[in-house]
Amino acid sequence: MQITFEQSEQSTLGVEWELALIDAITAELVPLAPQVLAGLDSPLVTGEFLTNTVELVTGVCRTVAEAEVDLRRGAELVRGRAQRQGLDVFAGGTHPFSTWRAQDVSSGETYQKMLERTQHWGRQMVIYGVHVHVGIDHRDKVLPTLSAMLTYYPHLLALSASSPFWEGEDTGYASQRALLFQQLPTAGLPFQFDEWATYEAFVDDLMTTGVIDTLGENRWDLRPAPHLGTLELRVCDSVGTVPEVSALTALTQCLVEECSRTLDSGGTLLELPPWHVQENKWRAARYGLGAIVVTGPDNTERLVTDDLADLLERLAPVADDLGCADELAGVVGILTRGAGYQRQRALADQHRGDLRALVRALAAETAAA
Numbered sequence: 001m002q003i004t005f006e007q008s009e010q011s012t013l014g015v016e017w018e019l020a021l022i023d024a025i026t027a028e029l030v031p032l033a034p035q036v037l038a039g040l041d042s043p044l045v046t047g048e049f050l051t052n053t054v055e056l057v058t059g060v061c062r063t064v065a066e067a068e069v070d071l072r073r074g075a076e077l078v079r080g081r082a083q084r085q086g087l088d089v090f091a092g093g094t095h096p097f098s099t100w101r102a103q104d105v106s107s108g109e110t111y112q113k114m115l116e117r118t119q120h121w122g123r124q125m126v127i128y129g130v131h132v133h134v135g136i137d138h139r140d141k142v143l144p145t146l147s148a149m150l151t152y153y154p155h156l157l158a159l160s161a162s163s164p165f166w167e168g169e170d171t172g173y174a175s176q177r178a179l180l181f182q183q184l185p186t187a188g189l190p191f192q193f194d195e196w197a198t199y200e201a202f203v204d205d206l207m208t209t210g211v212i213d214t215l216g217e218n219r220w221d222l223r224p225a226p227h228l229g230t231l232e233l234r235v236c237d238s239v240g241t242v243p244e245v246s247a248l249t250a251l252t253q254c255l256v257e258e259c260s261r262t263l264d265s266g267g268t269l270l271e272l273p274p275w276h277v278q279e280n281k282w283r284a285a286r287y288g289l290g291a292i293v294v295t296g297p298d299n300t301e302r303l304v305t306d307d308l309a310d311l312l313e314r315l316a317p318v319a320d321d322l323g324c325a326d327e328l329a330g331v332v333g334i335l336t337r338g339a340g341y342q343r344q345r346a347l348a349d350q351h352r353g354d355l356r357a358l359v360r361a362l363a364a365e366t367a368a369a
Contacts, residue, residue, distance in 0.1 A: 001200050001201070001203055001204035001207070002200060003196075003199070003200050003203060003215070003226050004226060005136075005139035005142060005196075005224070005226045005229060006226060006227060006228060006229040007137075007229055008135035008136060008137060008228065008229025008230055009062075009135050009137060010135055010136065010137040010257070010260055011134060011135055011253055011256060011257045011260070011322060012060055012061065012062055012134070012135035012230075013058070013060070013061045013062070013063070013064065013066075013067050013132065013133065013134060013135070013249065013253060014057070014058055014059070014060055014061065014067075014132075014133035014228070014230065015056075015057075015058045015061075015067045015070075015071065015130070015131070015132055015133070015245065015249055016055055016056070016057050016058075016130070016131040016132075016133075017055065017056040017071060017074075017091075017130050017238065017245055018048060018053055018054075018055050018128040018129055018130070018238050019053065019054050019055070019056065019075075019078065019089050019090065019091050019128065019238065019366075020052055020053060020089070020090045020091070020092075020095055020128055021033055021036060021052050021053070021054065021082060021087050021088075021089065021090075022087065022088050022089070022090045022095075022359060022363065023086065023087065023088075024083075024086050024087060024088045024360075024363075025086070026356065027090075027355075027356040027359035027360050027363075028097075028098050029052040029095050029098040029102070029103060029126070030052060030087060031050075031051035031052050031103065031104040032051070032052070032085060032087060033047050033048070033050075033051050033052060033053055033054050033106075034047065034051060034106075035085065036054060036078065036081045036082055036085065036087070037054065037081075040077065040081065042074070042077055043057065043059065044056060044057060044058070044059075044070055044073055044074035044077065045057070045074045045077055045078055047106055047108075048106065049105060049106060049111050049114075049125060050103050050104065050105060050106065050125075050126060051103070051104040051105070051106050052103055052104075052126075053128065054078050054089075056070075056071050056074035056075060056078070057070075057074070058070035058071060058074075060135075063322065063323045063324060064246050064249050064250045064253060064322075064323075064324040064327040065246075065323065065324070065327070067246070067249060068242055068245075068246045068327075071242050071245060071246075072242055075089070075242065079367065088360075088363040088367070089363060089366055089367070090359055090362060090363050090366070091128070091162075091238050091239060091240045091241070091362070091366045092128065092162045092163060092237065092238055092239075092240065092340060092344070092362065093127060093128055093129065093160075093161065093162045093163025093175055093176065093177035093178075093237030093238055093340070094126065094127055094128070094163035094165065094166055094176050094177050094180075095126060095359070096165035096166075096168070096344065096348075096355045096358060096359060097165065097167060097168040097355045097356070097359075098126070098167075099167050100123060100124045100125075100126040100167070101123070103123075103126050105123075110216075110217075114184075114217075117185070118184055118185065121183045121184060122184065124180060124183075125180070125181065125184070127163070127177040127180055127181055128177070128237070128238035129177065129181075129234060129236055129237060129238050130160065130236040130237070130238055130239060130245055130248060130249075131232060131233065131234045131236075132232070132233045132236075132248070132249050132252045132253075133225060133228060133230035133231070133232050133233075134230055134231050134233070134252060134253055134256040134257075135228075135229055135230050136229065136230065136231055136256070136260065137229075137260070139196055140196065141259070141260055141263050142196070142224050142231055143192075143193050143194070143195070143196060143199060143224070144259070144263060144269050144271075145231055145256060145259040145260065145263070145269070146190060146192070146222050146223075146224065146231055147192045147269070147271045148259050148269035148270060148271055149222055149231070149233065149255060149256065149259070150189070150190075150192070150222065150271070150272060150277045151270055151271065151272050151277075151295070152255055152311075153189075153221070153222075153235055153277065153280060153281055153284070154280040154281065154283060154284035154291055154293045154304055155251075155284075155293075155304055155307065155308055155311065156233070156235045156236055156248060156251065156252065157175055157178055157235050157236065157237070157281065157284040157285060158174065158284045158287075158288045158289045158291055158304050158305075158339065159236075159247075159248060159251070159289070159308075159331060159334050159335075159339060160175075160235070160236035160237045160238075160239050160244075160248055160339070160340070161174035161175040161178075161237055161284070161285070161288040161289075161339050161340060161341045162175070162237040162238065162239055162240065162339065162340025162341055162344065163175050163176040163177040163178075163237050163340075163341065164176065164341040164344055164345055165344065165348075165355065166180075168355060170345070170348075172286070173285055173286050174284070174285060174286065174287060174288030174289075174339070174341040175237050175284070175285040175288070175341065176285075177237050178221075178235075178237070178281065178284075178285040179282075179285050181219075181221075182221075184219060185211070186206075186211065186212060186217060186218045186219050186220070187219040187220065187221070188220065188221060189220070189221055189222075189274075189277060189278060189281060190220040190221065190222050190223060192271070192274065199224070203215060203218070206218065215227075219234075220234070221233075221234050221235050221281075222234065222235065231256060233252055236248055237340065239340055240340055240343075240362055240365050240366050240369070241365065241366060241369035242369055243327075243330050243333070243369060244330065244334060244340075246327040246330055247327055247328065247329075247330030247331045247333065247334060248331075249324075249327065250319065250322075250324040250327035250328040250330065250331075251315075251328060251331055253322060253324060254315040254318045254319050254322060254324065254328060255315070257318050257321075257322060258314075258315065258318050261318075270296070270297075271297070272294065272296070272297060273297060276294040276297070276299075279294060280293045280294055284304065288339055288341050288342070289304060289305050289335065289339055289342070290303075290304075291303075291304045292304070293307065295307055305335060308331065308335065312328065312331060312332070315328065316328075343362075344358060344362070347361050347362070
């Protein structure tokens with residue numbers, strides 16, 4: 001099998017932000033995305049796996065600022081239509097208390113096929129994320145960049161983690177979504193390949209044995225998107241505000257650009273062995289910004305926030321070149337203000353365990369920002 005990697009300008013962007021529709025009074029999830037989207041002829045908004053979900057989608061953007069404009073336009077469209085139906089918008093990796101058993105799956109053939117195959121686990125996928133596509137200008141850079149970006153998986157997950165609650169209970173995890181999503185048969189961490197031909201052979205094996213019928217059914221946390229000429233990072237929980245999405249996007253864009261420059265200059269990229277990558281994912285999902293992560297193949301460990309501080313300093317010149325220095329500085333804002341899981345737990349304490357009040361407060365925060 002030959003998989004063509006389309007031409008794409010280096011470090012161009014596309015962002016997808018999944019949002020949940022809730023009843024403005026009860027704060028419960030509502031299956032009204034088809035009604036909210038009915039007659040809406042905009043490429044900036046689409047439906048998703050569940051009928052309680054809308055997804056904001058940017059066009060191809062050169063800068064994070066351009067992507068933010070598209071996200072804000074899409075959000076305005078959704079909120080205006082939602083409010084007319086007594087609805088609001090909630091952004092988080094999971095809904096804190098609505099049960100997965102009460103949610104409906106969209107009628108699309110792809111979604112129904114996934115549900116038929118995955119059954120119990122598929123029905124539990126009441127989860128929401130942020131996906132960032134970054135353009136890569138040559139196919140031979142894709143797999144080395146993917147493997148190198150796995151080193152920064154825990155950094156991105158810890159910053160975005162916003163799913164501590166599941167069906168009304170505190171799970172003890174910063175990101176319930178990350179561990180739940182990997183239960184699907186082709187989801188979770190990617191395999192690491194040295195050559196494009198080996199990746200092609202892998203996809204051929206999946207298709208020949210009926211694991212997938214299309215490349216999009218391979219749902220890795222990081223994956224090549226050959227039809228777009230991008231590397232797609234699906235690591236992050238959905239976060240509460242546009243500035244947070246922009247901060248995560250800027251960090252992702254700078255890291256991929258740094259990888260590309262290193263490869264262009266004949267350098268090699270740092271890669272962790274798969275067992276460290278797997279452990280880092282679990283630590284970030286469990287402890288969030290308190291995670292101590294493995295940062296090198298020599299078993300070096302650091303507190304993820306300490307490593308982020310050095311990382312931001314290192315990436316500052318890259319951010320200046322890409323025009324996203326202000327957005328990258330938003331990472332410091334997340335560290336200062338607290339990640340989503342931290343803010344959710346603080347709100348739960350503030351409202352004496354009332355998760356409905358928590359959801360309404362977060363919806364107001366999303367609207368205000």
